[in-house]
Amino acid sequence: MKRYNRQIRLKGFGMEAQKKLSASSVLVVGAGGLGVPVLQYLNAMGTGCLGIVDDDVVELSNLHRQVMYSEADVGKYKADCASRFLQARNSETTIEVIKERFDLSNGENLLHDYDLLIDATDNFQARYDINDCCVARGVPYVYAGLQGFEGQVSVFNHHSGITYRDVFPVPPSPLEIPDCNTNGVLGVLPGIIGNFQAMEAVKILCGLDGLLDGKLLLFDALQHTQRIIRLKKSAVKQALTKGDEIESVSSAAFRKLLKTNSNMKLIDVREPDEYEAGHIEGSRNIPLDTLQKSELDLATEATVYVICASGVRSARAVSFLQREKNMKAINVDGGMNKLKKYGMDT
Secondary structure, three states, X not given: OOOOHHXXXXXXXXXXXXXXXXXXXXXXXXXXXXXXXXXXXXXXHOOOEEEEEOOOEOOXXXXXXXXXXXXXXXXXXXXXHHHHHHHHHOOOOEEEEEOOOOOOOOHHHHOOOOOEEEEOOOOHHHHHHHHHXXXXXXXXXXXXXXXXXXXXXXXXXXXXXXXXXXXXXXXXXXXXXXXXXXHOOOOHHHHHHHHHHHHHXXXXXXXXXXXXXXXXXXXXXXOOEEEEEEOOOOOOOOOOOOHHHOOEEOHHHHHHHHHHOOOOEEEEOOOHHHHHHOOOOOOEEOOHHHHHHOOOOOOOOOOEEEEOOOOHHHHHHHHHHHHHOOOOEEEEOOHHHHHHHOOOOO
């Protein structure tokens, strides 16, 4: 009561909202310009558990905007520094440090125990990977982007069902929109936009009104203006967000097929280290990036089954094989993770 008294007394928030916040868990991907204000305020307000996903180290050029770090932190992992900072200010929050890069190979597993994800990244590939993993797991997330003196915020994969791919269906090339390392960023702007993200997270977790679900907030720091654009679900079908776009087989049905079809053609699109840690005998290991970029001879009249850790990468691979190689390909829903849950040895 003493620590959170001021917000508990706030009409429209109260003790019930505080209890919801204290029981919640939030995965913050990125501990940079956006992640710093998000982490500081969610920690201070009493969020039960915060996961910090970041494999980067503090650089001197970060300090003008990433105000949680000091000169003494330069060269150290951001996730470690952030954890120490946050724990010193609120020991009641559970902090999980994850010094990895969020991508399709680990994203669904990282999301397993979290109610909400906050996208505090600064590159487009991470945003699409976050979108696809959150859609697969059914986890809502708060998005933000920065460009020049402007920022934007939205909530995706929540009640409206609108996702990042609905708004930005085609990834831009790296040359089209440079990141802040190339284009620059004003120190105060990530703080403003990151706090908008923290506010949206609190609304979701505590059930408050006014959520940016199905809306995109645009903020102009120079003019101090903001406007909200209403979003619509894309008319373009997305293979990874609509189950009827690609053919899939359940893990249970796939196990039966393995026992009866000794000539099955199976492609495992995980990374080599994942494959070596455990795989299905007779499968062919072709990582997703290699599959999409190479000129591999994959021609076959037989049906090809595709598997990964959770079904996200394999779904993308199946879509590619159908579209670019005109192959009959079927996704193994749930991937190796689901098969292991059924007790299947690899």
